Amino acid sequence: MKIKHVLATKSPIIHTITPQAPLSQAVAILSEHNIGTLVVMEDDRIVGIISERDIIRAAAQDPAIFERQVQHVMTANVITGRPSDDLKAVLQTMTNRRFRHLPILDGDILLGIVSIGDVVKAQLGEYEGKLDTLETQIIEEG
Amino acid sequence: MTTVGTEAQPLRVAIIGSGPSAFYAADHLLKQSDLVVEVDMFDRLPTPFGLVRGGVAPDHQKIKTVTKAFNLVAKNPRFRFFGYVEYGKDLSHADLVEHYHQILYATGAQSDRHMGIPGEDLTNSFPATAFVAWYNGHPDYRHLQFDLSQERVAVVGVGNVAIDVARILCLSHEELARTDIADHALEALSKSNIKEVYLLGRRGPAQAAFTTPEVKELGELEEADVVAIPSEVALDDVSRADLEAGGDKAAQKKVELLQGYAQRAPEGKKRRLIFRFLVSPTEVLGDSDGRVAGLRLAKNELYASESGSIASRATGETEDLPVGLVFRSVGYRGSPLVDVPFNERWGTFLNQKGRIIDPTSQQPKIGEYTAGWIKRGPSGVIGTNKPDAVETVQCMLEDLATGQVLNPSHAERESIEKLVQERQPNYVTFADWQHLDEIEVANGAATGRPRVKFTRIEDMLAALGKNVTA
């Protein structure tokens, strides 16, 4: 199974923000849509990613955080994926490197974001399916 | 208004398609103890079960026993099957909206992905989808002819479908004659001249999409030696590091099996099945008559992408592989249906967790859902469609609870039956199908086969005593 099969059942809406936006706006969007991360875009290019964790980490150091701009708090070295990526490999990378959201690009075009939850769920579905199908065969043999 | 989901007003659901995802969804809907649900299932073919009948290989009968579970679903008095009724032809979106509270599209992937290389459409270059449908007796594909006089064949891709195609080409007549392969295919394959079948993977053995039992089976064929090239199945550094880090036992096992094949001395059997890895076809080469003469292959090396997935890139070296027949097995692709929003990029219906999304408002379309291959793309075994269908049904139940259902003007069982009768008087019920099934099985028993399939719709209708000219 590939990342594209996860993206196919996700909402077409991708939540993004600009690097110059105040952090308060980022928090408002995260809260309104009940999501954990925003992709930071400038001139249609991805320049960063900002997550709940980034914000909490920054807030712990600087309580006046919400007046600052997104670009000062975001992660700028964003790891990205492609639709043809193997699900298993991505899951391994997300687990080992401890990040929870992966923007998926086709060249420069942002296609969507998959969360570790999405990937785990798809992987589980695949395992469950294989087990179920195996079971059918075994029952027939037995 | 009467509460929907009660004896007074059952929740009326139309399911388009009758493959695994359709049946898993029907099962989950009908199992709801606190709801009264009625399911009508439509298929464009008179026969149910989608790719279980038309995809799963004829020599893999055991896997087809999943239909026993589907038969139990069909026994439910609140379930009806309308075979030979096509959405978009016999029934429209408007018809369904008028008769049902909820509509679930489970139409699978009816077409093939293109490779986008020159020569792809030369004579003797076929999508695997067509070959599979032909040997499995799908009525739309029975007329196809494959040039089996060729000695050398390439199958592009190393997924389980590619393995099925290669294996069917390599089975002996005796092996095939024990299966429910379509009669026309059994006959054509008995005259096959094929000596070499190449399976072409663009990445390495550790990344191959096929599963272990399927490759293992290839090592046990009566009439074909299986061959792999030691340098192509040796682990490169990138794959080794990946296997060590991830502990992917299944991938490890596949690599070991293939390395075992690379060590085998050929026994001089009638045919050879040859695995090639790290090669991408870049052109289908033709002769002066526009027929396939070979494949140009670019040799690849592997690299780990940022996200950890292992991808291939060309080394610049190329090779021409002379073959006279090509089967492109690089994946299926979903087809659009009238009035259902389609996602061109993925070849799926536009959806979120199974709720169909309106492309303009980007919000769910009330009462419309999807499941299976047309929801997530053409990936996964039969059982994978179960959690997939359950996810969709959960959305359907949530929406029912908040009153987000269609408001049909004719929410009675009889009314749609009347309409179908008008539009397609020859529609096939589940009892009709069971009758066809009995005939097929009885015809098979006579010759030691699991069944002999009907492959013409006219023959099916005639066997049911329907008026074929209607």
Ligand SMILES: Cc1cc2nc3c(=O)[nH]c(=O)nc-3n(C[C@H](O)[C@H](O)[C@H](O)COP(=O)(O)OP(=O)(O)OC[C@H]3O[C@@H](n4cnc5c(N)ncnc54)[C@H](O)[C@@H]3O)c2cc1C
């Ligand atoms: C060649 C092949 C071999 C396979 N072998 C195996 C195997 O050995 N083991 C395994 O576990 N899995 C196997 N699979 C995978 C398995 O078949 C799929 O996961 C599964 O069938 C997908 O189910 P589905 O319900 O989404 O689609 P499908 O099974 O494709 O069902 C779709 C149904 O919709 C109907 N339909 C389409 N359009 C319309 C319309 N307009 N109106 C009405 N009806 C319509 C079709 O006629 C069809 O019956 C195989 C797949 C292929 C392609």
Ligand SMILES: NC(=O)c1ccc[n+]([C@@H]2O[C@H](COP(=O)([O-])OP(=O)(O)OC[C@H]3O[C@@H](n4cnc5c(N)ncnc54)[C@H](OP(=O)(O)O)[C@@H]3O)[C@@H](O)[C@H]2O)c1
């Ligand atoms: N016995 C069984 O259980 C059985 C039998 C049949 C089918 N199925 C299931 O049905 C699903 C569909 O099977 P499938 O075989 O059609 O699809 P698949 O598993 O996705 O395999 C597709 C193959 O085509 C290759 N490919 C894609 N694009 C290519 C290109 N442009 N050039 C060269 N190669 C290319 C892929 O390589 P990359 O990996 O590099 O992209 C992969 O090897 C699978 O989940 C499968 O397991 C199961």
